[in-house]
Amino acid sequence: MKKLLEINDLYINFKTLWGVAKVLNGVSFNIREGEIFGLVGETGCGKSVTALSILRLLPPNAEISGKILFKGDNLLEKSEEEMRKIRGKKISIIFQDPMTSLNPLFKVRDQMLDIIELHEGLDRRSAEEHAKKLLKAVGLSDPERILNSYPHELSGGMRQRIMIAMALSSNPYLLIADEPTTALDVTIQKQILELILDLRNQYNFSVLLITHDLGVVAEVCDRVGVMYAGNIVEIAPTEELFENPLHPYTQGLLSVVPDPRIKKPLKPLKGSVPSLLNPPSGCRFHPRCFYAKGICGNVKPELHEHSPGHFVACHLYGGEDQ
C-alpha cells in the first residue's frame, strides 16, 4: 500500500513562562492509503500535538522542525493560503467534544452548508442535498430535523455523527480523529467506531485515530504507534503489538488495562510520566523501566525495525547505534 502521510523526525518545542517544553522529541511514522493508524499513549505524551501539527494548527509559541509529507509534499513548507485548501478538504479532523466543535448559536444547517459551499463550490440547494445525503450516510435517519436543530437539542452521539459528516463532506484523503469517543457512553462509542469502520471501507480514506484506550485500538486499528513522553516507542500491526509487545512501556501499558472478560492482576508501572520541561536524558522512559541499564540514561534509542513491520525504540533490542 502506498504511503499517504509520512512524518519524519518531528521535533516540537513550546516556549512557556517556565521554560521550553520539549513536547515532541523526534517522531517518525507513516500512514498508508486506506488504513486506520492508531496513536496511543497517556495524557501529555504528545499524541494530540502530533495531530494538530499535521494541520499546522499549533499556537504561535510552537517551534517545529522535521518533515510532514502529505502525498509527497512537505506541509511545513506550505503557505497559510495553501494550508487553507488542505484543511477540511484533503485532511479533516474531529475532536473529542462534539459540543465545543459546533457553534451553539447556529443551526446545524448553516454550519454544514457553509462548509460544503466553501469546499465544493456548490449553491445552497445542491449543498443541502449533499448535506442530507451525508447525514444519512452517518446513520441519522431524519436529516431534515437534524438540519433544523441547534447543537444543544441533539445528543452527544448525534453531534459526533454530524462532525463526522462534516469532516467527510469533501471526500478527504485523511481523517484525523482525536479521541472521538472519549466523551461518549460505551454503547454510543461502539456505534461511532462501527460507523468510522464502515465509512472507511466504503470510501477508503485513511484514519489517524488518537486514543488513550487500548481497547479502542484493539477493536479498530490496522497498525498502532505507542507514544511516551514525546517519543514513539513502538510501531506494529495491531495483532502483533498485543501478542508480542517489545518495548517495556508497551508491556507495562498492556498489563494495567483491566479486562472485562476476566480478572487478572494489574502490575502497575512505577513512578509517573515525567515533566517535559525537564525530560530525562537518553531514553525518556529509563527512570521507570525495570530493565534500564547504563546506556539508557545517556543515549536516546532510535526506532528500528526489529522484525518485518515491527519497530521498537529500545536498547534492549540493539539497533544501529550498537
Place this chain on the structure above:
Amino acid sequence: MIRVEHLKKYFPITHGFIRKKIIWLKAVDDVSFGIKDGETFGLVGESGSGKSTTGRTLLRLYEPTGGKVYFNDIEVTALSKQELKELRPKMQIIYQDPYSSLNPRLTIFEIIAEPLREYGHENVKETVLELLEAVGLSEEHAKKYPDEISGGQCQRVAIARALALNPEFLVLDEPTSALDVSVQAQVLNLLESLQRERNLTYLFISHDLGVVRYLADRVGVMYLGKLVEVGTIEQVFDNPAHPYTRMLLSSIPVPDPKARNLKRERVIGEIPSPLHPPSGCKFHTRCPYAKEICKKEEPEMIEIEKGHFVRCHFVGELQ
C-alpha cells in the same frame, strides 16, 4: 451491613413562571440491594442511569424521596441531623475529580487533619503521617498544596482523608475515571489492599466494566433509575441475563484484537431522557427482543438462580 430498600430520589424540574408546572425527574426509582461486610458492590450503567445519585442518596448527601437505608441495623434514613453527624465518620465518599474535591488553599496535611480536628481527635500529626504512609505518600507531600501534586497523588490524598476517621463503609464514585490507566492501576491496587487491611466495605460506582470486574464481588446494573440486573461478578459478566447487560458488555472495547467485539451484537439507539422515560420496561425502546407486553407492564425483579436477579419479562426465554 448496608441494606437499601425501595430507595427513591426524585428531583423537581420546574417549567414556566406564572403557571408553574413541576415535572419529577426520577433519578433513582425504587432501588433495593444489600452489601455484605467486607464486600465490594459495583454499580454500573451509562451516564444518567442514576448510579451516582444512588450513592449520594444512601449516604443522605441528598435527602431521599422515599425508601429506607440501613447501616448495621441503624436506619440511616430515620436519623436526626445530630445523629447523622455522629454516624458520618463510619461512612465516607470519594469522588471522581481529585482536584475539585480538595481545597486548593489548604496543604495536604491540613486537608487530612481537618476531619480529625472536627471530630476531636488527639495525636492529629501522628495520625496524618500514618495515613499518608498507608496510601503510599510520604512526609514531604504533607507541606504541598493540591496543585503541586499529580492527579493520582490527589486521589491518594482524598483516600487518606476518607480513611482518617476509621470508616467501615466507603462510597467510591468513579474514583479512577479521571486518571491514566497506569495510575488507575496503582489506585485500584491501593483500594484493594486497604480493603483487606482495614476490612472496608465498598460501594464502587463506575461506567468502566473492566474496572468493576477487577474490584467488585457483586454488581448491580442500572438503567434509567432502575436496577435491571444484580448478581455476583461471575453471574452478571459471564452469564448476563438482561438484554441491556448484554448490550453493555458487548459494547466494551476489549484489549485483544483477536476478540473484536464490534459487529457481534447490534446496539440500538441511545439512553432516553430520564424526564420522559418510556412506559413499561424502560429498556423496551432499545431492546432487540421487545414485545407488546414490554411497552405496557414494568417487569418485576425475578431470581433466576441463587443471588442472581433480573428485571425482564422474557428472562430465560432469551438465547
